[in-house]
Amino acid sequence: MVSKKIHKNYMARELYRKEEVICGNISEYRGWIKLSKFCLELILSEIDNVNTRTELIFVLEKKFKLGIWNKLIDDLIYINYLSDTEVDFKIEKITFDITSKCNLNCKHCSGMFTKKSLGNLNKLLIFEIFKWAEYNNVKYVCISGGEPFIRKDIFEILNYAKNIYTGEIEVITNATLINSCDFDNIVNNIDILNISLDGYDVFSVNKIRGLGVYEKVLDVINKLKQKNFLKLKLSMVKAYGNENHISDFLKLCSFLQVEPVIRDLIYAGRANRNNLSELETLIHNSVLDESNINMRCVCKSGINSLYISHDGKIYPCSTMYNLKNSFMQLSELLSDNCKSRLFLEPIVDHIESCKYCDVRYFCCNTCPSVNLSLYKNEKIVKMICDKNKKTLENIIWNKPSI
Template sequence: MYMRSPNAKVLVREERVVLCNTRNGGFVKTSEAYFQYLEKYLEENNGEFTIKEEDTVVKKNAYKLFQELCRIHFYISEEQMKNEITYPYQIVYLSLTNRCNLRCKHCVASACIEEVDHMNTENWKKAINQVLILNPKEINLTGGEPLIRSDFCEILEYLRGNYKGAITLSTNALLLNDRLMEIIKKNVDGVSVSLDGFDSYSCTKVRGEGIYDRVIAGIKKLKEAGMEKVSVSMLETKYTYGHDQDFYKLCEELDVKPLIRRFAPSGRGEENQRELLPPMEYIEKLEKQHLRCSLCQPGKKELNISENGDVYPCAPLSNLENLFMGNLLETPIIEIIENPAWKEELEKLRPWRMEKCKDCDVNLFCHSCINFTLGMQSDEEIFQKFCEKQKGHLEKLLWGN
């Protein structure tokens, strides 16, 4: 017996439909008539579809459509349903602190040096014990700047001693020293360094004077110490727009993996979005073969543990009180993730529920990150310009208009 996946969504324009799986991003375009025929057939045949040699061309074509929709898990079997609604956690972020030795213009956490640490070493060990119950594939140590904590090494070694999965570290690489390097190399599987530019000027505009050379020096320390898995990220802003190749060349010279991150106007980024947003022309970089309707899965594939033990679906959404899931020092983690309240609030932020977007027939291809969309909507003028440009481009790619 086959049924619609809970991740199945339909976009309609005139007599055409786009049938989407918002979990894996797969989609199929067809006529509304064929889709209605298929839906009716499945309803009348208890979710089963059989085909014979003597069947009509219409039925045979509907069967081909059915096979395509099963391939993208638009339709799923009863056995597949469990996997479709159960998400093994890919990653849990431990935001060890909101203190940071920088004050970057885009920081979603608005981290700064004046912040205080809310959890001591023992509390973080208790929090880690809770997280390990979920057995995520990866645990990322982040901040703020995690290396700013005097007990960072103790927390890291405790985690490594009790967890067999991948441990990654997100850092600005400014505080690295020989002692830290030795412990990081021994206990961490990969390091992600934020540079946010491709040269001194672009980095300075976001992170401050003199930071570029110091970060590059930190990256070189990691490589010289023998860290194999090092990635370096650049933020897509008006200062880096059009310089992807320059960034890739820099990363090749440093022998690191390049990552280009989309600017999201939240936290301090909301205050500075008019300065940092890249030109709207970047929207046109999206090509037809790269179209996807996959939505982010905060709270399902990932979690963020804030510096005080509060749990949120993801780090960028940690500023939304209605998405507070619970506190690890007060509530068992299984009880936290099974609480329906945060799931209901998260659902309200989906494109089919968001007031400004719910009637749009390309919204599933526009909304890939809730935080980015909320940030754009915080400035009505910018949002309208973005929406007009994005919608026009997606309409051409998706509907051929």
């Protein structure tokens, strides 16, 4: 963060009802404040004329001696509605798909990747990405797909990257295409191998990923450990009932001595087609109370991280690949033309039935990709509104304002 004069945060938002307003930050979990429109308008009218918190409080007290300004300004700074620092748009992590092809056909895939998928990211462009990452001191690059090991030039790519890039290289894989002749190349060119399993035993993995995957993954892990390759992760997406067996998955990871990674299901691609009823059940069973609601409805992807798809389009993160329009093209990134282009906006501000609702930021998921899946479906939107709106109104608007 860079020091700056006090200002309204770029992620600060308001919700209005008559003469009251709720202020918060849509990328933070720090709560919200309800105050009068008069107080907020006065703060915003004076903030451009001062440099510091102390100056702002002094000016406000001089105009209206209400005895509230010191605490109110501190509270607005705490929830990051007001800020005296500037966001540092330094990319520290890049994830990119080197292919859209995959040898498996997993039910929960947020893409529609198959062996017949068309896209490979051009090898020379991949080299340019690593050059850019090294030049810009990017700490971490993650290679994904599709299935990265479906490419015959995968180790040519990894060897080039390891020779010119000094940050960490992680590869996400299903591990089923890794052969005995590949282990030395993995040890020499990859810092972290992240293997997708999505189950906790042979039966649960068969259900989602297919026959033979569980045995193959365990064999790869054991053989890599024999080579003293220890930076191994094993991941599971919560889907098809395995969310009730997280403890079993963690036990498996502990037994294998690998780092566990648990991911939420993204309702896009095959996952959207295969899991819509599950999504409806999730909404139906959700329970809202004051302890678990907040204004956070976007994440911070795009500020310090970005995702490059196999076709050279750039998004804040990989889960947003299903957007019709990308945020920028790879050529723009490589020419260093990417400042402030990856801001995420709350989807509810663009949904006709939601954009004037005075609790709209409170009913969103914190993951923009999940919100895309929810709010593009009119039936789901109505379910969310019918279930949550009155509860949210009672919690949020029935408190006294400042």
